[in-house]
Each structure stands twice: as C-alpha cells, then as structure tokens.
Amino acid sequence: MKTKPLRAVIIGFGNVAQKLAAMLTEERGKYPGLMDLDLEAVAVFTRGHGGLVDPKGIGLGKALKQFREDGAFPAAPISALQALKTLDYDVLVELSTLDIERRGEPAVAHVRAALERGLSAVTANKGPAAFAFRELRCLAREKGGRFLFESAVMDGAPVFGLERALAGCRVSGLSGILNTTTNFVISRLEAGESMESAVRAAQRLGFAEADPSLDLDGWDAAAKTAILANFFLGADIDPLRVERQGIGGLAPADAARAVKGGKRLKLVCRAWMENGVARATVRPEEVPAGQYLAAVSGKGAALRLETDMMAPFWVVQENPGLADTAAGVLQDLLTVALKVPVEGGAASR
C-alpha cells in the first residue's frame, strides 16, 4: 500500500498544524497506522507570520523546529492563493480559523483554487463546508479531486466517515452538543463560577479563542450544524441560516436552576427536514439528567443521527485534544493518498 509522497500546501501554522507536523515527523514512531502516509509539504503559509515555499519540499520537521525557535517564518515569496494556483502539489491542507464575517473566506477561495485544478482539499477550517458546501462538492466531483473536512465536526471522531456505515439509509434528522468551549463554560457555571471567570479558564486551558464570541454566541456550533445539515440532509444552508441563540446571557443561577430540576443546561444543535426544507437551530436547552446529552461533560461532544431504517444512534467523543483534530486531517489525507473511492452514500442525493 506504499504510495508516492503526497505533496501538500499547508495554510495556517497554529496549534493544530504544529501538532499535525509533529505527528508526521518527530512523533511518527508512536503511530504505526501512519505507515501508508508519506507527506511532503511544498509550501506553508501563516496569516501574519510569513511562510515557506520550496517545490522540492520544505521539510516539515525542519520547518516546525524553525517556527518554534523563531515564532515566525520569513516573508513568503508569493501569496497562498498564488501558490495554490501555480505550484505543483496534490492536496491543500487548510488549517486556518473560521471567519464568519467574511463568510468563510479566504479558506473558501483556497479550497476552490485547489479543486478547480482537479486537486484535493482537506480542511479543518469549517468555512468551506459551512458556506460553500454544494459548490465545492460539485466542483470536486466534476474535476476529480476530493473535498474532505472530517475534523470540522468532532475532530477525528467518526462523523463524515460514517457514510459507508450508513449505506442503504437516509439520515432524517440530527442533534448534538458540538461546541467544546460552551460545554466547558456551562459546566463551570454549574459549579457556581461566573461567566467571565469560566471563559478565562477556557482561554487559559487553550481551547477558547482570545475573542471567545465565536463560541459563546453559538457561531461555531451553527457552522458545524450547517455542515452536518448540508452533508447528511442534503440541505444548502450556511451558519447565518441557523436559528441561533448563544450562551452569553446565561448566569450561574440558570445552570443551578436546571440542575435543581434534575436537568442540565446544554448548548444543543438540531437539524431536520420540514416540508422538504432543512431547518437548523442552536440554542441552550435543559436536557434530562441521566440521558446521553446530559452526560456530555467538560470538553466532550456528542452527535445523534436519526435515519429512516435504524433506531437513532450516537457518536460521542470524550475530552479531545489537538491530536484529535490532527487525526481527522490525517484520516482525510489517507483517503487522498490511498485513493479511496467516493462513497455513494447518505449525502449523495
């Protein structure tokens, strides 16, 4: 199964990208399952910290060490978009962060540039599948590349990789807890901590953004819900079309009241079809204690899928870390490297 090296253009070199680079280089011996993946980066770009371009390969391990030492790369000779349009590579690895105000750009343009050339795009950035799912999926099929985003929802835990397992079924609805930061913050509110202090704790632990409103206002959850609705329900929506209520207005007393009533407060995502139209919501809900949603604590996440054939089932993730997000990217890279055929499954309508 050994394949020739997969040449990648990497965009973004934050925590996830650095973890990915480490797993592919200095930590590689820990992961025998990566045997089949031989990846060579021909370029890496950051938003404000330069980039590297070398058609013969930048050397991912060396680049990682350099970035750790210097905190930056030198200024890149060309822009990311120029690189994607002109360099010789197989796959774009898009690891920048979601920008709701810019409707997923520039990640959408990056993915489009790769797919238009018949190349593949693997994105942990939720923007492309949240704002341009249908266009990009069509483009991939038309040109013969792959458009993959396993780590956009629940990291490497099986979500979009479930297509095979759902053969013969149609997904009719979905729900879940998909945003780590809000779930963590609500757990702290239950313990009597203030919103401000809980958010600071999430920042200190490294999983809330410096500007936490993307999480607290429900945008991250809405983006994930839009992707799931697009993929599993054949919808064509974006995060702005998700009815959205964040947790910013919650106080410890709200969480305490829920617990007292035998319930737990959770930011719940839902998507379903109503008269042939997809509807999606993200809002705080009180869920009964003792049920699966209530058991999602700390940094966990859970997704419930309803189908036309089977009893509802769940995928539940315990406390993921950076390696989990990198794992989703690695799964997608293996799909590209091993030329796994396109599924004709639940989302192929």
Next chain:
Amino acid sequence: MKTKPLRAVIIGFGNVAQKLAAMLTEERGKYPGLMDLDLEAVAVFTRGHGGLVDPKGIGLGKALKQFREDGAFPAAPISALQALKTLDYDVLVELSTLDIERRGEPAVAHVRAALERGLSAVTANKGPAAFAFRELRCLAREKGGRFLFESAVMDGAPVFGLERALAGCRVSGLSGILNTTTNFVISRLEAGESMESAVRAAQRLGFAEADPSLDLDGWDAAAKTAILANFFLGADIDPLRVERQGIGGLAPADAARAVKGGKRLKLVCRAWMENGVARATVRPEEVPAGQYLAAVSGKGAALRLETDMMAPFWVVQENPGLADTAAGVLQDLLTVALKVPVEGGAASR
C-alpha cells in the same frame, strides 16, 4: 450505480430474515437508500421448517407470504451445505442463531463453503466471526470474496463499518454494553422486579430466547466481545477464551444497592492488550451514574473505542428493533453489490 441482481442463498428464516425479506419487497418503497440493491434469493433454508431452492429465483416476496401462511416451507430438495457448494449464487446470507456448544456450527461451515468458492458471506450469526475469524478472513482475502458481519454487534449501528473512519489509528482497547436482554433485565431488577419475571417480560417482548441462558450467562456478550477483539485488536480468541460472569446470580437487592450508591449495575464487556496478548472479560460492574455506560437503558447498547491517536469515542445505539439487525445485513449486502474495496484499516494488521 445500478448493478445486476445479487443472487443470495439465505440460511435461517426467523424474525430477522423475515424482516429483511419484507424490507426488500413489500416495504421497499419506504427505503430510497436501497435503490442500488437488487437481490434475488436462489434458495432459503430453515432449521426445522423446510426450504426452497430455485436457480431462477424463489421470489422473496412470494416466499415470505408463503411462510407466513403455512408456517413452513416444503422439505428442501438438498441440504444448505450442498446448496452452498453447488448452486450458482453471489452471496451467502447467514441468519441462523449462534450455537456456543457447537462452536458456531453449522454457520462456520456455511460461511467457509461460500468463501472457498470465492463468493461472499454476510452473517448476522455471531458464530463465524467469534469462532473462526482469522481463518475466514484469510480465506476471503485469498479467494477474493467478502466476509462481513456488521449486524453481529449492535445491529446496523456503525461498528465494523468504522474501519474507514479509523484510518491511521490503531485501536488499543474497547469496552461497552452489548447485550440487550441482560440490560433490559437489570433495568427491571432496579425497578424491584424478580429475575424470573424480568426474563419473562423480555421473552414476551420478543427479544430474549426461549432458553435465555445464552444472554443471562453472558455468552452472547462474550461472542460479541471476541469478535470485537479479533477485528479491532488483531486478537485470535473465541467466546470460551473470554473471562465470563453472567447476571443469573443477581437479585433486585443487588441492583437497588448499586442505585443507592449513585451507581448502576451493568453487564460490561472489555477487551484490551496485555503484554501483546488480548484479554477479554464480560461481567457485571457497578458504573457511576451520569456517565455514558449508566445512561444505556432498556434495549440500548454502547461501545467505547480507545485508540493510539484520539480521545476515546463511543458509538451508542438507542432501542434497536428487527429493522436495525436487517439494516446491518443490508449494509453488508450493499458492500458486496457495489464492490466496495477492502479497507486497509485498523483490523488489517
């Protein structure tokens, strides 16, 4: 994606087989996802109620009606094993029940007969993968057929279909609640009901066998655990090698004591590697309330997978019915019909 009809030999015509036949005929309109599956049975065999053989196709809908009316088929002209060795067909659909004392026979011999001819075998019977996993998987690879058993554990919920989703990972351990009847019975014990009455209720509801010892003594759970260990951990064990303790000795007081201590009593399956050797256990455990295992109620099931790369994740199934078991068989039949390539994933070591 339309393919030529898949010719099947069906063994067993109990509840699951009849549901499968109904879904493929009279209920077909409810399942647009089955569009790609055109199945024609050339033979069906039961243990004590005759069988049908017709190389031109028995007509599954007609056979179902006949069996419902007469409660039996006429005496079959040849044996199931003769049919598997001589008829022209593509796939064996093995739907008989597990026989622990006979070490999975005659289902193991049935699957072997199909695979030896380079044909495929789909089995809901746990025997073949529990007692002869390594031999049968090798045989399938050698001869070019498929050996599939998605419905053997958690029905159609994604278990063995997770291979793609686990690309790049190695599974290092697993645990879960996998037997419906014992979970249901323990729930009744918690409500103060006696063991005898709880078992009778499970029988009345149609999911415990007339002889419930296969469930109560932990054999069904041990068979599932052996299959999971063989598939995910590369083990080579059978149910007799699983350290097993059933729930037959439990009383309502045991369940009540657990609840009083903030816990729930569950029949928990575990498998892990210890110094390169697979170990597996099935035994009643007290699990903390509020955690996922405790939330598995009634007929539900849950499987937790630990990997070398990601945080542990779960697949959880809510109250499955006959359609769920049939769904697992249909997924496997689609894998055969659509010639989905063999995965090089977690269980390929």
